Amino acid sequence: xxxxxxxxxxxxxxxxxxxxxxxxxxxxxxxxxxxxxxxxxxxxxxxxxxxxxxxxxxxxxxxxxxxxxxxxxxxxxxxxxxxxxxxxxxxxxxxxxxxxxxxxx
Numbered sequence: 001x002x003x004x005x006x007x008x009x010x011x012x013x014x015x016x017x018x019x020x021x022x023x024x025x026x027x028x029x030x031x032x033x034x035x036x037x038x039x040x041x042x043x044x045x046x047x048x049x050x051x052x053x054x055x056x057x058x059x060x061x062x063x064x065x066x067x068x069x070x071x072x073x074x075x076x077x078x079x080x081x082x083x084x085x086x087x088x089x090x091x092x093x094x095x096x097x098x099x100x101x102x103x104x105x
Contacts, residue, residue, distance in 0.1 A: 007077045009081075010078065012090050012091060013094035013095075015090060015094060017098065020094070020097065020098035023093050023097050024090050024093040025089070027089040027092060027093065028085050028086050028088075028089040031065075031066055031085040031089065032085050034058065035055065035059050035062050038054050038055070038058040039051050039052075039054060039055040039058065066085070066088060069088055069092050070083060070088050070091075072092070072096070073088075073092050073094075073096060074091055
């Protein structure tokens with residue numbers, strides 16, 4: 001008989017302090033809107049074709065940043081699931097930025 005242990009999913013951490021919630025909110029906004037912000041800034045300052053190039057380039061770079069953040073904090077047995085920007089920001093802030101505040105004493 002082959003027995004395997006089934007690992008239960010850890011829920012997305014709850015952020016308790018205002019500082020942690022603010023950091024997670026700012027990180028979520030950066031992950032969501034940096035690509036389009038760069039596009040509109042380049043379009044306003046230069047040209048539409050350079051803006052399209054910057055849109056593609058910033059989409060690739062933000063995808064790499066998003067995956068680095070996700071893979072650095074989400075437990076290995078949960079990496080196969082899809083996470084949105086809010087969940088990635090909550091995990092990152094709970095594990096990296098607000099570590100001492102989320103751990104029980």
